[in-house]
Amino acid sequence: MTDRSHTRALVVGAGGLGCPVLLGLAEAGVGRIRLVDDDRVELSNLQRQVLYGVSDVGRLKVEASRDRLERRFPDLSLEVEATRLDATNVSRVLDGVDVVIDATDDPQARFTINDQAVAQGVPAVLGGVIRFEGVIMGVQPGKGPCFRCLFEGPPEPGEVMTCAGAGVLGAMAGLVGHLQVQRALGLLGDRPDEAAGYITTVDGLRGTTRDVPVPAREGCTACAQRTASSFHFMTPSTQENSMSVAIKIPTSLRRFVGGNDQIEVAGQNVREALDGLEAAHPGIKAKICDAQGNLRRFINVYADQEDIRFLDNLETPLGEGAELQIVPAIAGG
Numbered sequence: 001m002t003d004r005s006h007t008r009a010l011v012v013g014a015g016g017l018g019c020p021v022l023l024g025l026a027e028a029g030v031g032r033i034r035l036v037d038d039d040r041v042e043l044s045n046l047q048r049q050v051l052y053g054v055s056d057v058g059r060l061k062v063e064a065s066r067d068r069l070e071r072r073f074p075d076l077s078l079e080v081e082a083t084r085l086d087a088t089n090v091s092r093v094l095d096g097v098d099v100v101i102d103a104t105d106d107p108q109a110r111f112t113i114n115d116q117a118v119a120q121g122v123p124a125v126l127g128g129v130i131r132f133e134g135v136i137m138g139v140q141p142g143k144g145p146c147f148r149c150l151f152e153g154p155p156e157p158g159e160v161m162t163c164a165g166a167g168v169l170g171a172m173a174g175l176v177g178h179l180q181v182q183r184a185l186g187l188l189g190d191r192p193d194e195a196a197g198y199i200t201t202v203d204g205l206r207g208t209t210r211d212v213p214v215p216a217r218e219g220c221t222a223c224a225q226r227t228a229s230s231f232h233f234m235t236p237s238t239q240e241n242s243m244s245v246a247i248k249i250p251t252s253l254r255r256f257v258g259g260n261d262q263i264e265v266a267g268q269n270v271r272e273a274l275d276g277l278e279a280a281h282p283g284i285k286a287k288i289c290d291a292q293g294n295l296r297r298f299i300n301v302y303a304d305q306e307d308i309r310f311l312d313n314l315e316t317p318l319g320e321g322a323e324l325q326i327v328p329a330i331a332g333g
């Protein structure tokens with residue numbers, strides 16, 4: 001196992017997402033965790049906030065979670081602060097950490113974390129969960145899109161449901177929280193590019209996830225604060241030319257794409273779309289194309305229901321919103 005005893009993680013929020021995030025980080029061997037939250041444990045929290053018991057009701061969550069985590073992970077160095085993260089303290093709270101995980105249910109705080117993480121160059125994992133839906137996004141500051149590239153700003157109060165308002169199942173918070181931990185470990189690992197640049201939506205009812213690429217947005221106020229030579233915004237003209245294509249993945253290839261049945265990529269023709277698929281999910285293209293890059297004989301690819309062999313093969317152009325279907329021949333007899 002990777003030695004993460006010196007890894008420093010910041011967790012913002014010790015509620016429904018924060019509990020599984022804290023457990024997941026500690027179980028992964030992350031040695032130093034800073035936890036920020038100003039809430040107290042309420043009876044209604046207990047069904048999903050698995051670090052707390054009835055005797056914790058009324059206590060500060062940071063104190064109850066510290067007691068619980070220190071018993072189970074005696075080597076963990078846990079630094080807690082009973083503060084509500086906001087614009088006045090975020091830079092101090094983020095100082096010196098290797099990764100920050102947003103486990104709040106406050107959209108405003110999510111943007112505050114995103115913006116300051118980008119400004120300070122701290123990799124971040126944003127996340128949210130509501131009823132049976134979850135979203136997760138990993139951000140590599142200066143190297144790719146951030147959460148504000150995706151959404152220009154937080155919604156107006158009352159425009160979105162919060163956990164408190166809409167309710168969230170413990171199982172759903174656990175699922176999304178642990179996915180956030182995986183994403184954070186990915187950002188800290190050998191191939192951080194695979195953990196950032198897209199948003200993952202989680203469908204809790206079907207048990208499926210879906211990755212949607214997020215282009216870096218020119219004019220993003222968070223990214224504008226940070227300029228790095230390695231970071232290139234897509235120009236508006238490139239964005240217009242780069243068509244969004246949905247690729248339907250057959251069951252036999254889903255192990256390459258995290259079990260998803262559909263992957264969104266950019267590309268102006270079938271070849272570019274398959275290259276985009278390979279870039280996001282290495283290894284899959286070899287199952288579709290041979291060493292010369294031609295379509296394998298036992299694979300059919302349909303562009304908007306048409307077999308590309310009867311069109312321009314891999315050069316078949318794709319329009320915005322096109323759908324590619326990969327259909328392997330089923331061996332049988």
Ligand SMILES: [Zn+2]
Nearest residue numbers: 146149220223
């Ligand atoms: Zn941005």
